[in-house]
Amino acid sequence: MCVSDEGIPFGLIHQKVWATSHKNHKKDRFLIPLKDKESYRWVESLKLSDDYLFLYERFVITMTDREGDIYDLLATERDWGSELLIRGHHNRRVKKNIEDKETSSLWQEIRSSSPGGDFTITLRRVSSHDDREATLTLRWKKLGSIPFL
Structure with missing residues (x-):
C-alpha cells in the first residue's frame, strides 16, 4: 500500500492473486527453483516495490505475513530505503x-x-x-x- 507522508492512502503498489494448482511435497521443496514456487510472490512484490522506490524516490516498507518469513526474501538484495516488516514464523x-x-x-x-x-x-x-x-x-x-x- 502506498501512503503519503501524512498517512493518507494512495492505493496499492502491487497485488497478486493466485490459486494453488497443487501442493508441493516437503521433501521436494529444495529441488524446485524459486521462481516456480508459490513463495516467489514475496520476492516479486519486493522487487516491484523497489522499482517504485527508484522511480519516485520514496521509502518503501514491504510487509508480509508468516508465509513471507523465508530466507529467499531475506537474502534478496534491496535498495537503500527499502525495508522489510515480516510477521515472524521461524526462530x-x-x-x-x-x-x-x-x-x-x-x-x-x-x-x-x-x-x-x-x-x-x-x-x-x-x-x-x-x-x-x-x-x-x-x-x-x-x-x-x-x-x-
Whole structure:
C-alpha cells in the first residue's frame, strides 16, 4: 500500500492473486527453483516495490505475513530505503544489529524489545466457544539476517 507522508492512502503498489494448482511435497521443496514456487510472490512484490522506490524516490516498507518469513526474501538484495516488516514464523538465528557479528535467536531478540503498543480485540464465537477478548502486544526490532550456508 502506498501512503503519503501524512498517512493518507494512495492505493496499492502491487497485488497478486493466485490459486494453488497443487501442493508441493516437503521433501521436494529444495529441488524446485524459486521462481516456480508459490513463495516467489514475496520476492516479486519486493522487487516491484523497489522499482517504485527508484522511480519516485520514496521509502518503501514491504510487509508480509508468516508465509513471507523465508530466507529467499531475506537474502534478496534491496535498495537503500527499502525495508522489510515480516510477521515472524521461524526462530532463526539473527544478527543483533545490522553491523554486529553477535547473534541471537529471533524470539529472544523480539521478547527483549520494548512493546510498541497493546491492542485488545474480540474473537467472535466459534461453534461451542463464547466470544472472548485477546490482547495483542506489538514488538519489533531491526535485525540482520545471517547467510544460509
